[in-house]
Structures are given as C-alpha cells and as structure tokens.
Amino acid sequence: MAGTAVRGRLSWQTATVGPVADETPKVRTLRLDVPDWPGHRAGQHVDIRLTSDDGYQAERAYSIASAPGEPLAITVERLDDGEVSPYLTEEARPGDMLEVRGPIGGYFVWEPGSGGPLLLAAGGSGVVPLRAILRERSRTGSSVPARLLYSSRSWEDVIYSSELDVPPEGVSVIHTLTRSQPPSWKGYARRVDAQMLAEVAWPTADRPLAYVCGPTNFVESVAAGLVGLGYPAGRVKTERFGATGQ
Amino acid sequence: MSPVSRGFRRKREAAPADRVPPGQYVTRDFPVLSAGPTPHTALSKWTFSIDGGREPKSWTWEEFRALPTETLTTDIHCVTRWSKLDTHWEGVSLDVLLGAVEYDAGYVLAFSDGGYTTNVPVADLLGGKAWVAFNYEGAPLGAEHGGPARLLVPHLYFWKSAKWVRRLQLRDTDVPGFWENYGYHIYGDPWREQRYAGD
Numbered sequence: 206m207a208g209t210a211v212r213g214r215l216s217w218q219t220a221t222v223g224p225v226a227d228e229t230p231k232v233r234t235l236r237l238d239v240p241d242w243p244g245h246r247a248g249q250h251v252d253i254r255l256t257s258d259d260g261y262q263a264e265r266a267y268s269i270a271s272a273p274g275e276p277l278a279i280t281v282e283r284l285d286d287g288e289v290s291p292y293l294t295e296e297a298r299p300g301d302m303l304e305v306r307g308p309i310g311g312y313f314v315w316e317p318g319s320g321g322p323l324l325l326a327a328g329g330s331g332v333v334p335l336r337a338i339l340r341e342r343s344r345t346g347s348s349v350p351a352r353l354l355y356s357s358r359s360w361e362d363v364i365y366s367s368e369l370d371v372p373p374e375g376v377s378v379i380h381t382l383t384r385s386q387p388p389s390w391k392g393y394a395r396r397v398d399a400q401m402l403a404e405v406a407w408p409t410a411d412r413p414l415a416y417v418c419g420p421t422n423f424v425e426s427v428a429a430g431l432v433g434l435g436y437p438a439g440r441v442k443t444e445r446f447g448a449t450g451q
Numbered sequence: 452m453s454p455v456s457r458g459f460r461r462k463r464e465a466a467p468a469d470r471v472p473p474g475q476y477v478t479r480d481f482p483v484l485s486a487g488p489t490p491h492t493a494l495s496k497w498t499f500s501i502d503g504g505r506e507p508k509s510w511t512w513e514e515f516r517a518l519p520t521e522t523l524t525t526d527i528h529c530v531t532r533w534s535k536l537d538t539h540w541e542g543v544s545l546d547v548l549l550g551a552v553e554y555d556a557g558y559v560l561a562f563s564d565g566g567y568t569t570n571v572p573v574a575d576l577l578g579g580k581a582w583v584a585f586n587y588e589g590a591p592l593g594a595e596h597g598g599p600a601r602l603l604v605p606h607l608y609f610w611k612s613a614k615w616v617r618r619l620q621l622r623d624t625d626v627p628g629f630w631e632n633y634g635y636h637i638y639g640d641p642w643r644e645q646r647y648a649g650d
Binding site: 214215217219254255256257258259261262263264265266287288291292296297301302303304309310311312313421424425428429431432438439441442443445 | 453454455456457458459460461462463474476482483484485486487488489490531532565566595629630632633634647648649650
C-alpha cells in the first residue's frame with residue numbers, strides 16, 4: 206500500500222520548516238513538514254541534517270516536541286558554541302529546507318498502556334520529550350495521574366510556560382528555579398535534591414513510572430534520588446543531554 | 452541529493468577524515484548516555500564472569516586486577532554523533548579473558564549491572580581490539596562512565612562498550628542486546644555509519 210511500506214532502513218526525508226515559535230530567548234520550537242512522516246511515539250527523537258551551499262553537512266539528534274498524531278515539531282535550545290542549534294534557533298525560517306531521519310528510539314517512550322502514575326522530571330530543555338508525553342496523555346484521554354518536576358534557571362528560561370500554566374486535569378507541574386526567582390516566588394528555588402523528590406514523587410506503593418531527562422548531573426542526581434526513595438531502577442527511564450557539555 | 456538549508460554555514464573546523472567517521476563531530480567533553488540510574492556495585496561483591504563455553508569462568512575484583520593489563524590510547528565514537536579523540540585507558544585485554552575459557556562460539560552477549568545488554572561478535576573482541584577497562588585518564592573509571600569496569604570496543608559505536616559490564620555469555624547465534632532491540636544496528640561500525648537497523 207502506498208505510504209505504508211515497511212522501511213528496511215530509516216531514510217533521510219526532506220522537511221520544510223513550518224511555523225516557528227520562540228519559547229524563551231534561547232529556545233525555539235519549529236514545526237517540520239515532512240510529506241511522508243511515518244508517525245512517532247511520545248519520547249522519541251529525530252536526526253536532523255543541514256547542508257550548506259558548498260555541500261558541507263552537519264547532523265544532530267533532537268527530541269520530538271509534539272505528540273503522536275500532531276505535526277512533527279522539535280524544540281531546540283541554542284548552544285552558543287554549537288553549529289546546528291544556532292541555525293535552527295536564529296536563522297531558519299518558514300519555507301527553509303532541511304532533512305529529517307526518524308523517528309528513533311523505542312525506550313524513552315510513553316504510551317497509554319505504559320501506565321503510571323507518571324513522574325516526569327526535567328532539567329532545562331530536557332522538558333521537550335516529557336512535554337510530548339504530557340500531550341500524548343491528553344490526546345489519548347488517558348487519566349493516568351502525572352506530575353512534572355521541572356528545573357529551570359529562571360522563570361524566563363521556562364519552556365512551554367503558557368502551556369504548563371494551565372495543566373490538564375490530573376497533571377500537576379512543580380517548578381524549581383535554581384538561579385533566580387521572581388520577587389513573589391513561593392516555589393522551590395534550588396536544585397532538585399532528595400528532600401524535594403520525597404515531597405514531589407509518587408509513593409512507591411503507587412508503582413509509579415519515572416522519566417528523567419536533562420543534563421547529566423541533573424539526571425544522575427534525580428535518578429539516584431528516586432532509587433534512594435525505593436523506585437526500582439527499571440521504573441526510572443533516563444535520557445541525558447550529555448553532548449552539550451553541561 | 453540533499454536540499455541546501457538556506458543560510459547554513461560550517462562553523463566547526465573540518466574533522467580529520469581519517470580520524471573521525473562520517474556524520475561525527477569532535478568533542479572535548481565526555482558525555483554520559485545511559486538508559487537508567489547509575490548502578491553502584493561494591494568491589495567486594497563485584498565479579499566478572501564468562502559462560503557459554505566449556506566451563507564457566509569467574510573472577511573476583513582482586514583476581515581480575517591481578518591479570519596483566521594494557522594501557523591504550525584510542526578514539527571513541529558515540530552513535531549520538533560525538534567522537535572523542537586520544538582517550539587513555541587501562542584494562543584487561545579480552546584476549547586474556549577469553550583465553551581463560553575454552554569455547555567454540557561466534558558471538559558474545561554482554562550483561563551489565565542495571566540490566567543493560569549488548570551483542571558483539573567474538574572476532575571483534577580478539578586480536579587486541581577490546582578490553583575490560585577500569586582506568587580512564589589515569590584514574591579509576593567513574594561510575595557514571597561505567598565504573599568500576601566497562602567493556603571497551605573502540606572500533607564499534609560506543610554503545611557496544613557496555614558500562615558496568617559483569618558477564619559475557621558466549622553464544623552460537625547473534626542476538627540483539629538492549630539498544631539493538633530498540634532499532635539500533637546489530638553490529639555498529641562507525642566507519643560504515645551503521646547507526647540504525649538496516650543502515
């Protein structure tokens with residue numbers, strides 16, 4: 206059947222940049238229109254390839270920001286010494302072309318059948334695949350309770366802030382702002398630690414499922430903290446943004 | 452033919468093509484990529500074992516560390532596209548470890564603390580190509596990087612260099628390990644850019 210052939214390998218597909226939205230001064234969401242996008246699962250990522258007019262190519266992997274069934278979108282944080290992220294966050298505009306390969310990854314994935322309750326822990330742009338999970342939870346009408354513990358440097362660095370301000374029923378969002386806080390801030394104002402996890406994480410008796418995504422030191426400390434609270438290691442899925450050097 | 456991404460320009464120096472496989476870039480960091488929490492096994496409880504041969508063989512940490520070691524300088528290549536050049540390691544060669552067992556198997560499935568597995572052909576572990584490494588840059592290998600000891604198979608993508616390795620199972624048939632089951636390539640040669648199944 207046209208369009209449903211099993212791909213023997215993941216091939217590069219041309220994508221056209223659709224609408225872009227600035228989430229923070231350093232973070233942008235880009236819709237990528239791919240004519241034959243095979244669909245994806247919440248939590249997966251894609252490879253992006255850019256080609257310059259002299260033929261030079263650079264490839265990077267980015268988490269998918271949209272839920273399955275929504276148009277493909279990625280959210281990219283600019284790394285000042287990067288090569289691909291400055292282009293995607295500053296230069297690319299609707300109509301530009303790049304290449305996409307994916308979706309990739311079947312481990313850091315949530316589907317309604319995966320269960321919960323869900324503990325989602327995000328450090329910085331680690332929130333991107335977790336946002337896809339929350340959107341998938343809403344899109345499928347899942348009633349699995351979910352808590353998102355989201356660590357950002359400051360309120361200005363919170364990605365998806367307007368969306369997270371009005372979470373759907375059954376979802377709560379707990380912010381911690383590690384570097385600076387608005388004057389009237391009453392929330393957490395420190396790095397995620399064992400005490401914070403003890404206050405926020407579902408009790409182990411609920412058989413929670415945790416997804417932790419962020420820079421290495423964030424993931425190391427949150428995952429170890431959850432294991433310390435009694436979460437079985439197999440119920441703590443992690444994805445680290447090691448390559449940013451954070 | 453790839454479409455040109457308008458306005459995209461090279462910002463990095465060209466990587467030396469004889470050192471850096473296609474699609475990779477050089478980093479000075481040592482990024483960490485693991486699927487779950489970092490396990491911590493006390494050295495007093497650590498063993499390394501090989502089974503599936505004529506007789507199973509196992510070493511305690513002290514026995515393992517009494518084996519002859521090698522130091523080596525090598526480049527490593529992660530499927531997430533970073534490559535790190537001239538890394539320094541110390542470990543026990545797989546020639547030594549597999550030389551301690553009799554077997555007639557063509558494949559190994561490696562098992563790690565935390566449940567991770569990965570598959571490697573025996574031929575890729577012999578001939579000075581693979582180690583169980585315990586020192587990195589002159590210091591004990593940190594837990595987040597796979598300490599106390601990890602497999603080191605630098606000519607394959609780095610997910611084959613299983614962190615926290617504890618056991619090798621010798622097998623007649625090749626079976627996919629953890630990432631291989633999630634769509635990554637069964638063999639993983641960076642020079643042929645074997646990132647995903649079918650590449």
